[in-house]
Amino acid sequence: MNRDAKRFAAWVKTHRAFLTRAAWALTGDKAAAQDLVQDTFVLAWRHRAALRDEGAVQAWLYRILRREAVRHWEKRPPWDEWREELAETAACAAESEDLRIDLLRALQALSEPHREILVLFYLSDMSYEELANSLDIAPGTVMSRLNRARAALKALLGED
Amino acid sequence: MTPTDHEFDARMRALLRTLPVDGGAPIALPRRRFLRAAIAAAGGALLAGGAGGLGLAYAATPALVRAAAAHVREESGLRGEFAPLAPVRQALGLGPNAPFPGTLQLCKRCVVAGRPGWHVSVFLDGLGYVQIIALRETVDIPAGRGWWLGEHWQVLAQPHRDPLILLSPSAAALHEVARRLQS
Known part of the structure; x- marks a missing residue:
């Protein structure tokens, strides 16, 4: 295995779980999340030369995932249909999974900027500056958007 | 951020970070995919009995x-x-x-x-x-x-x-x- 392939294998090993959970939380659909992650890694391999700072690989992979997720979102059917599917999922889920199902459902009901910042905030260990960079927003916007997103999520979960 | 926010964040973080992620199929490098595709196309062409079909399976x-x-x-x-x-x-x-x-x-x-x-x-x-x-x-x-x-x-x-x-x-x-x- 050459150097690039080894580097790529390390990315997959280290970041697959993070990306899959982020994609799942963004789309509300595990199968779609797996497709998105697959596409993300394929694109990452194709454009690996563009990554200059190996220490920023998680943010770089997330930006690729985000672009792919936006494309997925544009193609996504209206929310009502997905609510039906989530309800079915919830019905099949074990009781211990209820909280997680509620959270996934609530995330889907948030606006896209709110959903995105919460997913990245909860799933990654990025600093506010790295969050701003990953989301293409000003560093000063991160905290205010995070506060508004958290409040919206709390309201949806009945914890406000 | 209030202590309540911290507690809420901790719970949400724990829920999301324990979403069950299975191993899934190994990610194949595009180059290997291409190699497999080329081999498959060659096999298909041979089965079809036409050398001109080489690569057509992929293209078509x-x-x-x-x-x-x-x-x-x-x-x-x-x-x-x-x-x-x-x-x-x-x-x-x-x-x-x-x-x-x-x-x-x-x-x-x-x-x-x-x-x-x-x-x-x-x-x-x-x-x-x-x-x-x-x-x-x-x-x-x-x-x-x-x-x-x-x-x-x-x-x-x-x-x-x-x-x-x-x-x-x-x-x-x-x-x-x-x-x-x-x-």
Whole structure:
């Protein structure tokens, strides 16, 4: 295995779980999340030369995932249909999974900027500056958007 | 940020970070995919008996069919009804009470190359499995058939109906399901 392939294998090993959970939380659909992650890694391999700072690989992979997720979102059917599917999922889920199902459902009901910042905030260990960079927003916007997103999520979960 | 926010964040973080992520299929490097595709195309060409067919299997297989093949491969072990059958029957062009074109193995929503659809798998006694991807939007994919990485495929594109992509390792099973869907 050459150097690039080894580097790529390390990315997959280290970041697959993070990306899959982020994609799942963004789309509300595990199968779609797996497709998105697959596409993300394929694109990452194709454009690996563009990554200059190996220490920023998680943010770089997330930006690729985000672009792919936006494309997925544009193609996504209206929310009502997905609510039906989530309800079915919830019905099949074990009781211990209820909280997680509620959270996934609530995330889907948030606006896209709110959903995105919460997913990245909860799933990654990025600093506010790295969050701003990953989301293409000003560093000063991160905290205010995070506060508004958290409040919206709390309201949806009945914890406000 | 209040202590309540910290506690809330901790709970949400724990819930999201424990979303069950299975190993999944290993990510194949594109170069290896290409190599496999080239080998498969060469094999297909040899089987077809025409050297001129070398590479045609890759070139002639629409990207959406290739994406569908990759998708059904990922869900190859999955069985069950995860979606209401009525809209799926409608997407397949079947009447409300019409039987599926084989014993139903899997029925679930899916997304193929960013396009929403249904993944339906049916089994035909003595012939084998056929995977059907019923797309839920009109796409620019012509009717056709071919062979790709060990799978026979057929696109059923009909007016006033979203296209269906059929995949099966068995040409006979594929032909039979296509016949039943078009009858």
